Amino acid sequence: MGYPHPIHPKETPVLSKHFGEVAARSYAGWVERGGYVALKKAIGMAPDDIINEVKASGLRGRGGAGFPTGMKWSFMPKDTTRPHYLCCNADESEPGTFKDREILRWTPHALIEGCAIAQLAIRAEMTYIYIRGEFTEPYHILMRAVDEAYANGVLGADALGSGKRIDVVVHRGAGAYICGEETAMMNSIEGRRGNPRIKPPFPAVAGLFGMPTTINNVETLAAVPAIINHGAAWYATLSLSSPKSTGTKLISVCGHVQRPGTYEITLGLPMKELIYDLCGGMRPGHTLKAVIPGGASVPIMTPDEVESCPTDYEGIVAHGSMLGSGGMIVMDDSTDLVYVIMRLARFFAHESCAQCTNCREGTAWTTRVLERLLAGEGKASDLDLLLDLAENMTGKTICVLSDSCAAPVVSGIQKFRADFDACLNGSRPTVTVGA
Amino acid sequence: VSAHDTAAHDPVFAGDVLAKLEALYPKYPDKRSLLLPALWLVQETRGWISDGSLAEVAEKLDLTPAYVRGVVTFYTMYHTHPVGRHFIQVCTTSPCGMCGAGDVVQALLQHTGCGDLGATSPDGRFTVSEVECLGACGFVTPVIIDDDFIDSVMPELVPDILARYP
Numbered sequence: 001m002g003y004p005h006p007i008h009p010k011e012t013p014v015l016s017k018h019f020g021e022v023a024a025r026s027y028a029g030w031v032e033r034g035g036y037v038a039l040k041k042a043i044g045m046a047p048d049d050i051i052n053e054v055k056a057s058g059l060r061g062r063g064g065a066g067f068p069t070g071m072k073w074s075f076m077p078k079d080t081t082r083p084h085y086l087c088c089n090a091d092e093s094e095p096g097t098f099k100d101r102e103i104l105r106w107t108p109h110a111l112i113e114g115c116a117i118a119q120l121a122i123r124a125e126m127t128y129i130y131i132r133g134e135f136t137e138p139y140h141i142l143m144r145a146v147d148e149a150y151a152n153g154v155l156g157a158d159a160l161g162s163g164k165r166i167d168v169v170v171h172r173g174a175g176a177y178i179c180g181e182e183t184a185m186m187n188s189i190e191g192r193r194g195n196p197r198i199k200p201p202f203p204a205v206a207g208l209f210g211m212p213t214t215i216n217n218v219e220t221l222a223a224v225p226a227i228i229n230h231g232a233a234w235y236a237t238l239s240l241s242s243p244k245s246t247g248t249k250l251i252s253v254c255g256h257v258q259r260p261g262t263y264e265i266t267l268g269l270p271m272k273e274l275i276y277d278l279c280g281g282m283r284p285g286h287t288l289k290a291v292i293p294g295g296a297s298v299p300i301m302t303p304d305e306v307e308s309c310p311t312d313y314e315g316i317v318a319h320g321s322m323l324g325s326g327g328m329i330v331m332d333d334s335t336d337l338v339y340v341i342m343r344l345a346r347f348f349a350h351e352s353c354a355q356c357t358n359c360r361e362g363t364a365w366t367t368r369v370l371e372r373l374l375a376g377e378g379k380a381s382d383l384d385l386l387l388d389l390a391e392n393m394t395g396k397t398i399c400v401l402s403d404s405c406a407a408p409v410v411s412g413i414q415k416f417r418a419d420f421d422a423c424l425n426g427s428r429p430t431v432t433v434g435a
Numbered sequence: 436v437s438a439h440d441t442a443a444h445d446p447v448f449a450g451d452v453l454a455k456l457e458a459l460y461p462k463y464p465d466k467r468s469l470l471l472p473a474l475w476l477v478q479e480t481r482g483w484i485s486d487g488s489l490a491e492v493a494e495k496l497d498l499t500p501a502y503v504r505g506v507v508t509f510y511t512m513y514h515t516h517p518v519g520r521h522f523i524q525v526c527t528t529s530p531c532g533m534c535g536a537g538d539v540v541q542a543l544l545q546h547t548g549c550g551d552l553g554a555t556s557p558d559g560r561f562t563v564s565e566v567e568c569l570g571a572c573g574f575v576t577p578v579i580i581d582d583d584f585i586d587s588v589m590p591e592l593v594p595d596i597l598a599r600y601p
Contacts, residue, residue: 083464092570093567093568093570094568095528095529095530095567095568095572096529096530096572097570097572098570098571098572098573098574100570101570101571132570133510133512134512134524134566134569134570134579135570136579136582136583136584137582137583137584140582167462169462169463171471171472172471172472172475173471173510174471174474174475174510174511174512174513175510175511175512175513175566176509176510176511177567177568188471189468189471190465190467190468191467191468191469191470191471191496191498191506192467192506193505193506193509194509194510209464209465252572252573253573254530254534254572254573254575255530255533255534255572256533256534260572260573260574260575261573262573296528296529327572329529329530329572331533335533339532339533340529340532340533343527343528343529343532343533344528344529346567347528347529347567347568350567351567353509
């Protein structure tokens with residue numbers, strides 16, 4: 001595999017420092033690299049002190065929503081009369097996103113250590129790591145690491161001689177994007193169809209098996225050991241822009257760049273530097289046309305919006321989109337945005353759990369209308385129809401899958417109207433796309 | 436093999452496979468949570484999930500066959516019909532689709548002899564399936580054959596790759 005790439009001077013390797021080192025996958029190799037020191041430290045801390053440290057670091061959820069991690073942990077009840085659970089979301093499947101995969105493949109013990117520390121903080125005895133079924137290679141690597149962690153006494157009834165029980169179970173999904181939605185994930189672990197649940201109750205009140213539960217993304221949990229080791233103040237200084245966006249972020253870049261891959265940046269790095277310096281810019285002879293910065297479900301950005309945009313939570317919002325999961329799809333001038341959006345809509349239509357009408361019907365009809373535009377059979381009224389569908393798919397369902405389908409459609413029509421017009425006026429070669 | 440022939444079902448959960456299932460019991464507070472892992476064990480052992488296997492899983496976990504069917508059909512990776520000896524998944528979602536995944540699909544269909552997506556080749560060797568996002572968008576085109584992840588597949592590489600799967 002032609003990956004990982006050598007670390008670029010503009011990267012800040014915290015999580016990615018040992019990507020590419022096969023030896024880092026083993027328990028011994030991880031301990032040699034400073035592994036499980038943070039867990040030992042955390043065992044000596046009061047749970048609330050761990051939570052406060054993570055709060056002070058400014059760490060925010062790396063799965064997409066960007067919710068402050070320490071605050072999420074603080075929602076968990078303090079009493080332990082009932083079991084508490086931690087779920088680690090390793091169901092990475094947002095198109096454009098392939099960052100957690102690198103953590104799972106190269107530094108599985110960083111994740112296990114993060115899970116163990118989080119368990120201490122939220123007073124849980126058990127983590128379920130929900131890994132998507134298609135991640136066959138990462139699954140086998142993670143399973144080996146978990147077995148090794150048990151064999152070396154890091155996990156189990158008396159974790160690291162602390163007298164505390166810390167357990168990690170890896171639960172394998174079976175091909176459903178929606179199970180990355182936290183309440184669908186809990187249903188899936190419970191052996192049910194992966195339908196999202198209505199909130200409230202929120203997971204911290206009644207989550208997995210009806211018990212208080214916290215769900216964190218792989219990258220979020222893997223960042224915790226470094227925060228415990230080096231301190232919240234150190235992590236909080238890692239920012240090139242907004243004080244609300246601290247630390248490093250893995251950004252997986254794909255599409256028409258010269259060097260696609262997963263890069264670790266300090267939040268706030270100009271998006272232009274990420275695309276042109278780290279990823280080598282466009283293919284020769286091509287110019288930038290569009291960027292989807294945070295996985296398939298965020299609005300599409302124009303080159304003008306990219307021009308002055310810092311890569312952080314607030315900056316991307318101010319420039320017309322969202323950081324999301326950090327899965328960045330870069331498109332050059334050869335790209336037909338209508339095709340890209342149709343393909344995204346087809347993705348969401350395929351992955352809709354179908355319990356809400358607006359999503360089940362909306363994603364399917366959006367896909368069909370886009371397909372007929374591409375086939376040269378569109379009507380002038382189709383763009384209004386798409387926008388009408390999008391409006392009825394936003395904020396009207398149990399989860400945000402249908403909103404996610406609507407976002408690229410709306411931003412695509414608003415910002416790349418010429419591509420849609422070309423489908424209508426016959427100036428574009430027609431493409432027949434399978435239903 | 437008929438997908439609906441339950442009369443002569445040879446139990447999946449015996450010996451090692453049963454031991455693997457039983458080793459999972461302490462990890463969950465109830466039996467129903469073993470459903471996805473149990474279905475994986477069936478598929479790993481038999482290649483697909485027949486009605487007979489489905490009923491067996493239901494009995495083991497104190498569930499009804501109808502409930503188990505509802506779950507099985509929700510998840511795309513469980514096969515409810517026999518598939519080829521080697522199951523091929525190729526990603527065609529936007530990032531892959533705009534970087535040439537469609538040509539890889541065509542090459543796979545042609546060189547396996549499958550003809551159509553979801554169909555099994557006449558020699559029973561391959562089934563090709565188009566899947567939504569494999570989470571490997573920077574390694575276009577990603578393909579999974581059985582448990583093997585293969586990145587950066589291009590149409591001209593397909594014959595050599597297939598030769599590794601007799």
